Amino acid sequence: MIHLVGAGPGDPELLTVKAHRLLRGAGIVLHDDLVPDEILALAGPQAQIVNVGKRCGAKRTTQAEINSRMIESSRGGLDVVRLHSGDPAIFGRLGEELDALEAAGVPFEIVPGITAGVASAAALGITLTDRRKSSRVIIASGHHASKSGLHDKTDWKDLAREDATLIVYMPGSDFSALRDELLAADLDSQIPAIIVSHATTPRQQFRCATLGELHKLPRMEAPAVLLIGWPLERAYQKLSAEDLFLMLAEADLIFSAP
Amino acid sequence: MIHLVGAGPGDPELLTVKAHRLLRGAGIVLHDDLVPDEILALAGPQAQIVNVGKRCGAKRTTQAEINSRMIESSRGGLDVVRLHSGDPAIFGRLGEELDALEAAGVPFEIVPGITAGVASAAALGITLTDRRKSSRVIIASGHHASKSGLHDKTDWKDLAREDATLIVYMPGSDFSALRDELLAADLDSQIPAIIVSHATTPRQQFRCATLGELHKLPRMEAPAVLLIGWPLERAYQKLSAEDLFLMLAEADLIFSAP
Secondary structure (H helix, E strand, C coil): CEEEEECECCCHHHCEHHHHHHHHHCCEEEECCCCCHHHHCCCCCCCEEEECCEECCEECCCHHHHHHHHHHHHHCCCCEEEEECECCCCCCCHHHHHHHHHHHCCCEEEECCCCHHHHHHHHHCCCCCECCCECEEEEEECCCCCCCCCCCCCCHHHHCCCCEEEEEECCCCCCHHHHHHHHHCCCCCCCEEEEEECCCCCCCEEEEEEHHHHHHCCCCCCCEEEEECHHHHHHHHHHHHHHHHHHHHHCCCCCCCC | CEEEEECECCCHHHCEHHHHHHHHHCCEEEECCCCCHHHHCCCCCCCEEEECCEECCEECCCHHHHHHHHHHHHHCCCCEEEEECECCCCCCCHHHHHHHHHHHCCCEEEECCCCHHHHHHHHHCCCCCECCCECEEEEEECCCCCCCCCCCCCCHHHHCCCCEEEEEECCCCCCHHHHHHHHHCCCCCCCEEEEEECCCCCCCEEEEEEHHHHHHCCCCCCCEEEEECHHHHHHHHHHHHHHHHHHHHHCCCCCCCC
């Protein structure tokens, strides 16, 4: 039995109890690049820890290599944990892994994890749906797999709804097209947006903007997610007040005793 | 500090490590109706366990009562865990609770949980996104809050995309409008759909259909979610083969020795 396990957003306490148990008993852990050391340290002393991460196209390990490593380890009698960051079913390569395991006739189990978008909302102290403001959540990716041809850079507007919260994984650094298309689809330019990097870890960082100023958001270190929608307002107000405070502090306008 | 905690889909092992810790130390646990006893049993002996659930409009406890109970318990010195089924930020009343806590000046923390849609995908052994088939996940609710006016029964077609996986929470029992609108928006009638009830618990049940036959799906006991999209194909094929097997067995066409 191979366990395809979600490692959650980064905080080791946001692993599920089951993921924690499987990690402790694993013979081999094949993990994504973005899984932090604090989580890998939870594996037992018997475990081989193997980074099979891919980043920005620089493939350290090919998907075929990951698949055969899983299958060979399992056939060799090891308890295999394939550790995906976040949840395995959301923007991982789980589809390819399931195809390979089924073709090889190796039994598997998927253990869900807390996905980055949901973790970021919790870290921001907001809700994603609100019966007064947002009745839907749309999870999309800013990273376009060019070979798939599934969607191109011009179809954001399909997803433009005042009553939805949009979560963009791998948002990249250029938010102008997203901004322009959402505005062209008549979304309110005052809708708050927040980008969250390293949610739930000590390196967690936020930056906020309105939709109208989305293009001014900085690139943030991966893993990052971009959230857009009215339910963010509560966090947006606090963060923009903090930004102002920091700006004034940097400009030496406060903290300056006469 | 009040902890607004996700209890996950039902399996106690799918609690986060943090939720588990907070539950053990809680002075009072205010929980949704759908949180199973096995999870409530994890609270320490000191904890008061209070069901503040609402179901199908029959309000056992009003939202205002939940809010004041949280605030009073916290002011009375109790460690308060407000335990939401699934994730607190997805189709709970977290928005109202945050408003009340902020107005009262009571500090809070949100602890995310595994939401039912993600848990159902794991239970089905499928992925929700697949770079070859589905690049988006849309989370919507089949339960229409009539007072909110946010969306009516005729806007499903906005969400009809061949390359998205649709997850409908509280799907109810009448799937004809959903079927008709998705078909009217040119979605393929062969797209697989699966309804999952009590995901990840011993009472877990699945039923499957194609989009074209969606109206034939039975009502399933809450908590239930309905998933629609090409990535379900892998599970659909297995389940429909099992259905056929059961049907033949019931018709005494197999297992009948001469």
